[in-house]
Amino acid sequence: MSQTQTPQIPPPKRDEASRSTSRNVLVVIALVWTVQLVALMAALSGISQADVAIHFRTTEIAWFTLMTLLTGTFFLPFAVKAAALFGKKRVLLVAIGLGFVGDLIAAMATDYRTLLIGRGIAGIYAATAPLAYAITRDVFPRQWVGLASGILAGGVGLVAFGGPFLSGWLLDDYGFRGVLWFMAISTAVSFVLVAAFVPESPIRAAGGRMDWIGGILLGGGVTAIVYAVGQGSHWGWGSGKFAAFVAGSLVTLLAFALVERRVAEPLFPPAMTRRRPVWTVLLATSVAAGSLSAVGVVIQMLILMPKIPDVSEGLGWSGTHNAIVTSPISAMIIIAAVGTGYLARRMDARILLGIGSALTVLGYGIGTQLHHSAEQIVGMGVIAGTGTGMVMAVVPIMIIEVVTPEEQALANGVQTLGQGVAQIVVSQVAFVVMAQHGRILEGTQFYLDAGFTNGLWLVVGCCAVGTMLVFLIPRSKRLDEAEVGQAA
Incomplete structure (x- = not known):
């Protein structure tokens, strides 16, 4: 009796799919760590600068944060151009490596001049954010691109939540040196994660040289x-x-x-920046995201400034109390960012940007009148935080939709420059506006309630401008239609 041979059925590819998912998760972790260190280090620098000024006995403490901003701004165009020519991961590792060198110099500095040199070198790390977003487009499967971009943007909520706790612990137990060493160690971890888990982007410019x-x-x-x-x-x-x-x-x-x-071979090809979908997206996202990045100036002053009759009308919270009360806001930023990354595959990104910007206008508009208690801060923040998460998540997605893979890093660089300039301008104008209703006591500027109210109105106005600019953006390809990941 003959035996029937059963045909061999290929085993299901669950193991392969599982390995692919694991690799993607590791890449996301590496990129989130790298991107959010930019925001976290800025927060830690701002909180530790008072201790630095006292230790080094300097009146020029503004340079402690300004140095990193200046060098980051100057080197950003070179970094994104080099990424297009030589590979995004390669340039990303160079930027992280130089950031580590700068952090190390700053941590070991025995005089203020050396500290500033280290901070200046460390500022080159700022170029990592646009490069990481560009890599996200190139290396993930199509279904992962929007979600990964949302997660990268949503990490700002983690920074907002954990930053005050972390800075309080470091400063209380280890002083400003502990903060500087934490920066150096975190940058080293970023280098290891990117080197080990992030693949090189296959997208390069065809030939070319540095302008x-x-x-x-x-x-x-x-x-x-x-x-x-x-x-x-x-x-x-x-x-x-x-x-x-x-x-x-x-x-x-x-x-x-x-x-x-x-x-x-120009640095940023005019043919790219002259296209209406490109320049309108860059303009709208720079104003919207830059205004939101600057709002912390007003909110942090309102929350942390003491309450002194006729001098200062801040809430006088501690850093820990601030972190506890604002934790629901941070959670909404994360949830909204991740949800926006998911929805971007199915909805017009212009609608998501418009809704997000409108929510920030509504939230901070309410806050102009109601900002005197924890309940009011949470109510304002949950609305504005949802809008913030949506805006931050949709910015890199909208750029993906309007440029080619070869233009991605360059477009991200332009947007980062524009957003940074908007943030600085709005922040400084906010200080001027608040000071119109303030008092100076023993060399320190304090602000009255009218100053905080006007500062919030300034933010509301800038966010409203960002909302209106959305109407300039023409319809473009949705994320599912753009050349991303394997499609590129």
Whole structure:
């Protein structure tokens, strides 16, 4: 009796799918760690600068945070161009490595000048955020791109939640040196994670070379604006020094525009930035996200400033109490960001950006009148936090939808520059607006309630401008239709 041979059925590919999912999760973890270190280090720097000023006995403490901002702004155009030419992961590792060197110098510094040199070198780490978002487009399967982008953006909620607890512990137990060493160790961990788990993007520019003149002009022009605005309140907004810096930066940026029209391989191709879908997305997202990045200036001053009759009308919370009360807001940022990354595959991203911006206008609009208790802060923050998560998550997704894979890193760089400038301008104007209703006591600027109210109105107005700019954006491909991941 003959035996019937049963045909061999290929085993299900569950193991392969499981391994692929595990790899994707590890890549997301590595990129989230890298991106959110930018925000976390900024938060830690701001909280530790008082201890730094006392230890080194300096009145120039503004440079402690300004140095990283200036060097990050200057080197960003070179980093994104190099990423397009030589590979995003390679340049990402270089930026992280230089950031680690700077953090190490700062942590071991015995004088303030050396500390500032270290902080300046560490500022190059700021280029990691646009590169990480660009890598997200290139290396994930299509169904992962929106979700991964949302998770990367939602990490800002984790920073908002854990940052005050972490900084309080480090400062109380280890002083500002503990903060600086934590930065160095965290940067080293970022380097290891990216080197071990993040694959190199297969997307490169076809040939090309670095536009050094264009990079110097753009980086120098934008850096001059950032520096002038950062020092404006110290110099005087009507001073000749402020006017000279602004005029010089405008001339430099005009020279950059003229040079870019004549070089064979410009830093940011005019053909890309002239397309209506591209420039409208870059403009709207820069204003919307930059305004939200600046709102912390008003909120943190309101929450942490003491209550002194006729001098200061802050809430006077401790850092720990602030973290506890605002934890629901941080949770809403995370949930909204991840949800937006999921919805972006099915909805017009313009609608998500418009809804998110409108929610921030509503939330902070309510906050202009109701910001005097924990319940009111939570009520304002839950609405505005939901909008913030939506805006932050949809920004990289909208850029994916309007540029080619080869243009991704460059477009992210332009958006990061624009958002940074918007953040600095709105932040400094907020200080000026709040100071109109404030008092100076023993050399320290305090603010009355009317100052906080007007600062919140400024944020509301800027967020409203970002909402209106959404109407300029033409319809483009949805995320599921764009060239991403395996499709690229």
